[in-house]
Amino acid sequence: MIRTSVLNMTRRALLVLGLPLTLFSVWWLATAGSTNFYVPPLSVILQKFTEVWTGERLASDVVPSLVRLTVGYLLAVVIGVGLGLVVGTSRLVRDVLEPVLELFRAIPPPVLVPVIMLFAGIGDTMKVLVIVSGCMWPILLNTVEGVRAVDEVLSDTCRSYGITGPSRLWHLTLRSASPQIVTGMRQALSIAIILMVISEMFAASNGLGFTIVQFQRTFAIPEMWSGVLLLGLLGFALSLLFRLAENRVLAWYHGLRRSQRNP
Template identity: 45%
Template sequence: MKKLLRDVSIMLWLPVLILLAWWFGSANSTSVYAPPLRVIMQTFAHDWLGERFVSDALPSIGKFAVGFVLAGIVGVVLGLLIGMSKWLGAALDPLIQFFRAIPPPAILPVALLIFGIGTTMNISVIVAGAVWPTLLNTIEGVRGLDPQVSDMTRSYRLSYSQRVFRVLLPAAAPQIFAGLRVTLQLSIILIVVSEMFASTAGIGFYVLNSQQMFAVPETWAGTIVLGLLGYIATAVFVLVERRVLSWHRGLFNATEKV
C-alpha cells in the first residue's frame, strides 16, 4: 500500500500543481482566448458528463478502439509473415517503404472517395495510418530471433503453430508492444483528425465545430477530453503490457543479478 501511494503521488504531484497554478492564475482572466479554468470546467461538466458523452465521446472511443485493434492485428500478422520469409520481405519492402512515408492525414481524401463520410472511413484511416509501427517492429522482432533458437525449433520438429505461438511471438513480444504503443498514439491522433474533416459527430467534430463557432470554453473542454482519452488509453495499455511481458521483466532482472 505504501508503494502504491508513493507511485500515485509521484505521478500526480506535477499535474495537480499545474492545475492549481492554472486555476488561480486564470481566476481573474478577461481574455476571450484564455477564459478562467473554472468556466472551462463548468463547460466540461455540462457538455461531457451528460448526453454529449453518449452522442460524441462513446462513438469516438468505439471507432478508436476498433481501429487500434485492427491496426494491431494486421501489423502483427503481416509482420510475422514478412519476418519469417526473406523473399516475401524483399518483394514487399519497396511497397512498405513507399506507403509508410505517406503522412497519415494525407490518406483522408482517398478514404473519403472510397468509403464516404462515416464510421468505416474513420476506422480505415486509423488502420492505414497507424499500422506501420507495429508492422515494422514485428518484422524486426521476428528477424532478431537468435539463430540457435531457430535451429533448436527445427531439431525438436516443432509444428508451424508451435514455432509461431511458443517461440516467435514470445521472442518478438517486447518489440511488438513497443510498436503497439506508437500505434496507439497514432490511432488517437487519426480518429480526431478524421472526425474533424469528415464527420457529423465525435470529439474531433465537437472541437472543430466549437472553434468555428468561436465557442472558446467548449474548445478548451474538448481538448481536455482528448487529453483524458489519451491518458486513460495509455494507462490501460501499460497495464496490459506489464501483464503480458511480466516474464520478460523477470528474465531481465534475473540476468542483471547474474
C-alpha cells in the same frame, strides 16, 4: 511487509500523478482571473466540462469516437502483426515488399483522408480506415524487427526438437517478438487518438473531433478547451490501461530483465 507495500504504492502514485497535478496547478494559477477571451480561467473550463461531457454528448459524441478508435486500432494490430510475421520470417517476401512498404509508410495518414473518402464515403468506415492507415506502421515495423531478432540458439533448439509450423510460430516467434510488438502497439495508440480526431473533422456529424471544431467555429471557447481537456484525459486513461495490460502480458519479460539487472 504491508507497510513497505503501501509505501511503494504511494510512491508509484506520486510518480504517476505528480507531474499532471503540478501542470494543472500551474494552469489554474496562470489563468485565474484571466479576461482573455481565448484563454479562459481553468475554473470556467472545468465548469463547462461537467456541463458538456456528462450529459447527452457522452453518448452522442464520446462513445462513437471510442468505438471507431477501438475498431481501427484492433484492425491495425491484426494487420500489422500478421503482415509483420510474414515479412519478418521470409527473406523473399521482405525483399519484394520492403520498397513498397517504405513508399506507403512515408505518406502522412492525414493526406490520405480525401483519397479514402473517395472509396469509403464519409461514414464510419472512412474514419476507421484512416486510423488503420496510420496505426499499422509502427506495429508492422516493430513486428518485423522483433521477428528478425529471434535468438538463433532458440531457433536451432526448436528445429532439433521438431517444433515447426503453428507451434513454432506461437511458442518461439511470437513470444520472442512480443516485447517489440507491444512497443509498436504503444506507439500506435497515441497515433490512433490523433487520427480519430482528424478523421472526425472531415464530413462528420458526431464525435470528439467534430464537436471541438463546432465549438471553435461558434466561438464557444471554454467548451472547445473542455473538449481538448477531455482528449488529454482520454489519452492518459488509455495509456494507463495499456500499461496494466502490458505488465500482465509481458510479466515474464519484465521479470527476466529484473533478474538480469540483479543477479
